[in-house]
Amino acid sequence: MDAVESAPVMAQRAIEKSYEGIEIEWELKFKGADLVEKNRYHISTTVDIFPWVYFDVNITKYPKLKVLKYNEKLVVSGKIQSVRGHDIRLSGASIKFPLPKEKIASSTPVSIQVPTTLTSQVFHVNTQQAHFGQGHNISSPHTNLSKSWWKKPEVMLPIFIALLSIPWWPTWFSVIW
Secondary structure: OOHHHOOOHHHHHHHHHHOOEEEEEEEEEEEEEEEEEEEEEEEEEEOOOEEEEEEEEEEEOHHHHHHHHOEEEEEEEEEEEEOOOOHHHHHHHEEEEOOHHHHHHHHHOOOOOOOOOOOOEEEOOOOOOEEOOOOOOEEOOOOOOOOOOOOOHHHHHHHHHHOOOOHHHHHHHHEEE
16 A cells, blocks of 8 residues: 555555456455355455455355454455455455454464475465565555554644634634633
8 A cells, every 4th residue: 555655646546456367375364255146245354443345245155243342353365356445355255264363272273385496476475575476566555553543744744734724713812721
């Protein structure tokens, strides 16, 4: 998302389109579900605060969604269908539910092999940097946790300008002073 936001406004749509068709596997936070038609739900998730990631699934394939709580983590695989601002739409999504920490600690040890290279056109986001394709490097959709959203000038400056532009501000300010 950083690559899109840092680009000139007129070039952002072309950059958003360049993400389409990339296969992903992300750990996301569950935010909600809306019934689209019988057994098909539109699922809303986020990486952190942004970006929002949306996809449709059949509830009969994932009955655990019925009892999932707000902000519970799930691992989603799929193909990026579209990117628009802070919204990502996936197609062909599948869900894995991570084990709770207490179950992991009590489970029998399991050997896990982590691949050292990524196959072409597969996009994994589990670290601060993500790589895909033939050596291309893009920023992770994860927000920088070392800088809170309210400390960012691009967030606070418009809020400050909006507060100053309120018509009653000069009258209210002159009453105090």
